[in-house]
Amino acid sequence: MQQSVExxxxxxxxxxxxxxxxxxxxxxxxxxxxxxMRPYIYAKRGGVHxxxxxxxxxxxxxxxxFLSALAARGGNILMVGTKKQAQETIADEAxxxxxxxxNRRWLGGLMxxxxxxxxxxxxxxxxxERKAKGEPLGHTKREELLATGEMNRLDNYLGGIKNMxxxxxxxxIVDIEKEKNAIAEAQRLGIPIIAIxxxxxxxxQVDYPIPSNDDSVRAIRLIAHRLASAxxxxxxxxxxxxEERLAEVAEIEKQEAEARASAQAAAAARLARARAEAIEAxxxxxxxxxxx
Numbered sequence: 001m002q003q004s005v006e007x008x009x010x011x012x013x014x015x016x017x018x019x020x021x022x023x024x025x026x027x028x029x030x031x032x033x034x035x036x037m038r039p040y041i042y043a044k045r046g047g048v049h050x051x052x053x054x055x056x057x058x059x060x061x062x063x064x065x066f067l068s069a070l071a072a073r074g075g076n077i078l079m080v081g082t083k084k085q086a087q088e089t090i091a092d093e094a095x096x097x098x099x100x101x102x103n104r105r106w107l108g109g110l111m112x113x114x115x116x117x118x119x120x121x122x123x124x125x126x127x128x129e130r131k132a133k134g135e136p137l138g139h140t141k142r143e144e145l146l147a148t149g150e151m152n153r154l155d156n157y158l159g160g161i162k163n164m165x166x167x168x169x170x171x172x173i174v175d176i177e178k179e180k181n182a183i184a185e186a187q188r189l190g191i192p193i194i195a196i197x198x199x200x201x202x203x204x205q206v207d208y209p210i211p212s213n214d215d216s217v218r219a220i221r222l223i224a225h226r227l228a229s230a231x232x233x234x235x236x237x238x239x240x241x242x243e244e245r246l247a248e249v250a251e252i253e254k255q256e257a258e259a260r261a262s263a264q265a266a267a268a269a270r271l272a273r274a275r276a277e278a279i280e281a282x283x284x285x286x287x288x289x290x291x292x
Contacts, residue, residue: 027199071234
């Protein structure tokens with residue numbers, strides 16, 4: 001039985017005990033369950049399903065490896081959790097791992113109508129830039145207030161994706177029942193889904209289900225923190241790979257520059273010799289004429 005999951009970058013260890021202490025194992029009442037969650041359920045206690053924490057660790061490790069490998073290839077991840085228990089954690093861990101996030105409200109078409117959403121994001125960025133420069137957002141006080149209110153509203157909904165210039169390569173979701181629209185859009189676009197799945201949900205809807213209590217703030221934070229650390233591991237590997245690639249490119253460019261300089265020097269030497277030979281030939285011809 002797997003007892004812990006450790007982050008090689010940070011040295012953090014997530015254990016069965018820490019999951020139990022966070023109430024990650026406490027599912028929904030037995031009358032509110034989905035049969036597809038059966039493999040992840042350990043027992044029934046007091047009319048409540050108990051999630052097997054060993055399976056939680058196992059699935060978390062699979063999801064962590066996937067996200068780390070994705071980040072190592074330069075992939076970008078979108079974290080979604082709009083329920084009150086997840087909002088702060090999603091923002092904190094997304095920012096820490098340089099990921100994108102939605103933690104207030106999922107706007108319909110956010111991914112399937114990405115171009116339109118991007119137009120609103122661009123509008124938000126322009127308004128914030130004007131505000132930062134001290135430029136007015138309206139001609140009158142009323143227009144200024146309305147524009148500021150619109151800017152704040154957009155930032156509340158879209159502030160976490162201001163730097164997302166393309167569709168995410170994967171999406172992490174807390175509570176797939178609440179985020180059905182996000183699930184539907186990701187499925188339609190073929191975007192891999194990692195999600196915390198409670199006993200009342202269907203894990204077959206997502207690619208990497210992590211069985212856990214999705215109402216416990218501590219459980220959400222534990223899992224999101226581990227996934228964010230996995231993303232950071234991948235980003236560190238990507239950075240090293242990029243540095244190595246750039247070093248190789250620089251070395252190739254250096255060798256090419258040296259080769260060009262050598263070729264140019266050789267060409268210049270040949271030209272100089274040819275000119276010297278031509279001058280010598282002219283002088284010899286002049287001497288011959290004089291003797292004649």
